[in-house]
Amino acid sequence: MWGIKLHHRAEISLSRQIFLSLKERILTGQMSQGEALPSTRELAKSLGVSRNTVCAAYDTLLTEGFLVSRQGAPTRVAQGLHIEHRQAFRTESLPTQRKKPLVWWDFKTGQPDLSHFPWQLWRQMLRQAAENLPADQLGYSGPKGYEPLCQEIARWLLRSRSMEVKAEDVFITAGATQALHLLTGLLYQEGQAFALESPSHPAIHTMAASKGYPLHWMPVDQQGADIGALTGKAISAVYVTPSHQFPLGGILPADRRAALIRLAVKNNFYIIEDDYDSEFRYSGSPVSPIYSMDCSQVVYVGTFSKTLFPALRLGFAVLPKALQAKWKHARTFTDVQNPILEQAALAEFLHKRKLDKHVRRMRQLYGEKRKLLLRSVKGAFGSSVHPWGDVSGLHLALQFPGREFGEQFVRDSRQAGIKAVPLARYCPSQTNHKDKLLLGYGHLSPGQILEGIKALRQLLEKTGLFSPA
Amino acid sequence: MWGIKLHHRAEISLSRQIFLSLKERILTGQMSQGEALPSTRELAKSLGVSRNTVCAAYDTLLTEGFLVSRQGAPTRVAQGLHIEHRQAFRTESLPTQRKKPLVWWDFKTGQPDLSHFPWQLWRQMLRQAAENLPADQLGYSGPKGYEPLCQEIARWLLRSRSMEVKAEDVFITAGATQALHLLTGLLYQEGQAFALESPSHPAIHTMAASKGYPLHWMPVDQQGADIGALTGKAISAVYVTPSHQFPLGGILPADRRAALIRLAVKNNFYIIEDDYDSEFRYSGSPVSPIYSMDCSQVVYVGTFSKTLFPALRLGFAVLPKALQAKWKHARTFTDVQNPILEQAALAEFLHKRKLDKHVRRMRQLYGEKRKLLLRSVKGAFGSSVHPWGDVSGLHLALQFPGREFGEQFVRDSRQAGIKAVPLARYCPSQTNHKDKLLLGYGHLSPGQILEGIKALRQLLEKTGLFSPA
The missing domain is CATH 1.10.10.10 (Winged helix-like DNA-binding domain superfamily/Winged helix DNA-binding domain)
Known part of the structure; x- marks a missing residue:
């Protein structure tokens, strides 16, 4: 029928x-x-x-x-x-997508070395967390985050950066990205600009622009952002990476920090301090944050994506009291809260000082990779090419004086199976950083670093962007 | 010194x-x-x-x-x-916050019974997921979500709702809240209204208003939203809960669904279909979604907060092709992606048909609670009080004809240690639902239900909102 x-x-x-x-x-x-x-x-x-x-x-x-x-x-x-x-x-079915050419040497940034993650130990923490979590934590527990984790993060900041923070000011997030998403939303004021470094991570530029801010770029030199560029501007928020400028690697000097704070207090804007990788400093102790100089106008943003692993989706913001109620409201109507289990596992991981140990180990490993990369660069390009930045982090900016890396280079490098981003991509169109390339190395093996630099040298020679002296 | x-x-x-x-x-x-x-x-x-x-x-x-x-x-x-x-x-320290009065009988909505969650089994899934997860899944894996989970969700929708969906159209989210946060952002068009049911969950109203939409309310009767209220309006999105209207409980009849789809096609707006609890229908099979009638203009939003537990923060949206690129962009700059571990554990949980079993068990349990609640209500208030809605879900709307529940009732009930929300709170100021109270019962024990209704009757009698015939 x-x-x-x-x-x-x-x-x-x-x-x-x-x-x-x-x-x-x-x-x-x-x-x-x-x-x-x-x-x-x-x-x-x-x-x-x-x-x-x-x-x-x-x-x-x-x-x-x-x-x-x-x-x-x-x-x-x-x-x-x-x-x-x-x-x-x-x-x-839909038409199948065009196949992307293979990338053999991928110098992308922000990628930790996952092969050395203590997975066994982490599983143990997860198991313990799952066993000890009280049943009421399976329900909605509010937008601030798991309280024991907030406390452990405050202690971790003290141990790792001599940074004094109260647990009540620590707000857990789904990575630093979410913190920046919420902050660019919260701090928006009609007609007031969002100030950011040129160059800076493209995500922050995209986020601020999508919220409707006019953008105000601060030029960056070897030491970090030029704070003087902010004078006389109507600004509602300034985004900086003072401990290790992304991507040029400078440490913002104390006098510029003080000037930034004075300006923020005078003109009543907030400073968003993104401390994305200062754990990985290979000489001396981590740089101390702006937050420690003055906490009234500073939002400090941290992440565990680099120290643990990106798919953990755990970060945090240390918020001034004046922003906390608004933040809670915004988070509630964004995604309510983080999942509970990873929070509990991380609290335990921190409590047992396992992160301290893991970071010490990875710092050594990354430091060795960095040395190897610098040696390879020197071997391939001699002393005509200058690495920028402080001895820290998981990436390096390389300056080729007199050269320009543009879209043609991107196409050529893609064909050659190399991913290395021209730094100018992270700047507005007017910039004096067109002579720089960005190389992320944290996730690469020693062999990949050696081979990758060799391949890069071949490509640059072939395309006329480098000629041996 | x-x-x-x-x-x-x-x-x-x-x-x-x-x-x-x-x-x-x-x-x-x-x-x-x-x-x-x-x-x-x-x-x-x-x-x-x-x-x-x-x-x-x-x-x-x-x-x-x-x-x-x-x-x-x-x-x-x-x-x-x-x-x-x-x-x-x-x-x-800051001044300590004022102590809130204790709530003894908490009829809040949207709370599953966590005491029956198969925690042991879930831990096993987590352990397996942690052991089997390939290392590259610890890195950034993109905004769409863990592919095996998308596939298992497509299969689950077929089993549980006879709903045919392709895994490629399933996008994982941090709960339904995040799906709605992203959608209200994506679908915004200057001057076009956001249409929603009156009453509806306050979160959706808050989200849409914060994005700048003019709001357009659709009155709700015993069967659901009055679609006719949309005729001739400039609208960019319509939010509906057709399987079990929140909070009045109606099932949107097929002719209204068809009318809604015809209007959406004609005026080119999207229908956001929030299917927040249709698993828990105590008679007959779950109501089939609007998405199954026509998928070109419908975004189907689902969650595991009610079937598993809220702090899992896992939900999903089934997206039309036209929205997928925009969605991926928005998600990338919101919080990148969900944590990986819970996604893998849930994929396994679904694959082994454990959710089917858990839902069957909970459906019986909630069904019994519902019967008990209805019996208690009848015992306490007789037949002058009418429960609204289909035999499903974790809450009930009670109508007290001729009465009005306002802010005075909220204060009185707080003093009496009872939380039961007047339905008018979920409506714009003009509404004919002032005579209704909302009772969530999913999380309550049988004893709490009996005691709570007794306490409610005492309160209503004392405040003149109920008099025995």
Whole structure:
């Protein structure tokens, strides 16, 4: 009847299959409005199923309003159900995407070395967290974050950066990205600019622009941002990476920090301090944050994506009191809170000082990779090429004086299987950083570093961007 | 010297303590710019520490620009560091918050019963997920979500709702809240309204209003939203809960669904279909979604907060192709992606059909609670009080004809230790739902339900909102 085909042993029950078939016929107009349906007995017989099966299908169609029934009259198709040009589930596939060329040497930035992550230990922490978590923590527990984790982060900041912070000011986030997403939203004021470093991570520029801010770029030199560029501007927030400028690597000197704070207090704007990798400083202790100089106007943003692993999605913001209520509101209506389990596991990991140990180990490893990279660069390009920045982090900016890296280089390098981003991509169009390339090395093996630099040298020679002296 | 006090065995090293003390004195102006520092030997002697310890502190101060040194001259304090009215870390506490009165009977909505969650089994899934996860999944894996989970969700939708969906259209989110946060952002068009049900969950209203939409309310009757209210309006998105209207409980009839789709196609707006709890239908099968009638204009939003637990923060959206690129961009700059571990554990949980079993079990449990609640209500208020909605979900709307629940009731109920929200709170000011109360019962024990209804009856009698016939 109506060509209904039933599949026994399918994932869907027989009555559900009958329901779907009838519904489909009604929506496509094959069964028209007012049309009477056969009795359940009749349909059951024709399909070779029990009457109960058909009754269940009819009941669902009645409940959802596809059918109407009146006492004593046959069940009929309801009014107004036909949809023209209906687009239901289609099985045809989309055209397959164009294949991207393979990347053999991938100097992308912000990638920690995951092969050395203490996965065994982390699993242990997860297990303990899962076993010890009280049942009420499975419910909604609020937008601030798991309180023991806030406390452990405050202690970690003291141990790792001599930074004094109260747990009550620590707000857990889904990575630094979420903190910046929330902050660019919270701090928006009509007509007031968002100031950021040129160059800086493209995400911050994208986020601020999408919120509607006019952008105000601060030029960056070897030491970091030029704070003087802010004088006399109407600004609602300034984004800086003072401990290790991304991507040029400078440490913002104390006098510029003090000038920034004085300006923020005077003009009542907030400083967003993104401390994305200062754990990995290979000489001396981590640089102390602006937050420690003055905490009234500073939001300090930290992440565990680099020290642990990116797919953990855990970061935090240390917030001035004046922003906390607004933040809680915004977070509640963004995604409510972080998942609980990773928070509890990280609290335990910090409590047992496992992060301290892991960071010490990785610092040594990354430091060795950095030395190797610098040696390879020197070997390949001699002393005509200058590395920028402090001895820290997971990436390096390389200056090739007199050269320019543009879109042609990007195409050529893609063809050669090399990913190395021209620094100018992270700047507005007017910039004096067109002579620099950005090389992330944290995730690369020693062999990949050696081979990659060799390949880069070949490419640059071939494309006329480097000629041996 | 300078009153520096060192603490042995503190969490911070001695050189770090010296660094902090000197920095503090420089910032507060106790040491003024240009002032010469004692030699490292001299300071080491006066503090009783090794000279290396002092050298390390001086090095950090030099690196960060607090000190300057010139060959042969003494090390001096740098220029421009003094910050007036500086606000550093303070130890005094904020005034403690006013204590909220205790809630004894909490009829809040959207709370699953966590005491019956198969925690043991979930831990096992987590362990397996942690053991089997390939290392590259610890890095950034993109904004769409863990692919095996997308596939399992497509299969789950087919099993649980006869809903045909392709895994490639499933996008994982941090709960339904995040899906709605992203969608209200993506679908915004200047001057076009956001349409929603009156009443509806306050979060959706807050989100849409914060994005700048004019709001357009659709009145809701026993069956759901009045789609006719949309005719002739400039609309960019319509939010509906067709399977179980929140909070009134109606099932949107097929003819209204068809009318909604016709309107969406004609006027080119999107329908956001929030299916927040249709698993818990206590009679017949779950209501089939609008998405199954026509998928071109419908975004289907689902969550595991009710079927598993809220602190899992996992939900999803099934997106039309036209929205997918924009969504990926928005998600990337919101929080990049979900944490990986829970995604992998849930994929396994679904693959092994454990959710099917858990939902079956909970459906029975919630169904019994619902019956008990209805019996208690009838016992306490007789037949003058009408429960609204379909036999499903974790909450109930109760109508007290001729009565009005306003802010005075909220204050009175708070004093009495009862939380039961007047439904009018979820509507714009003009509404005919002022005679209804909302009772969430999913999380309550049978004893709490019985006691809670008894307490509610006492309160209503005392405040004149109910008088026995």
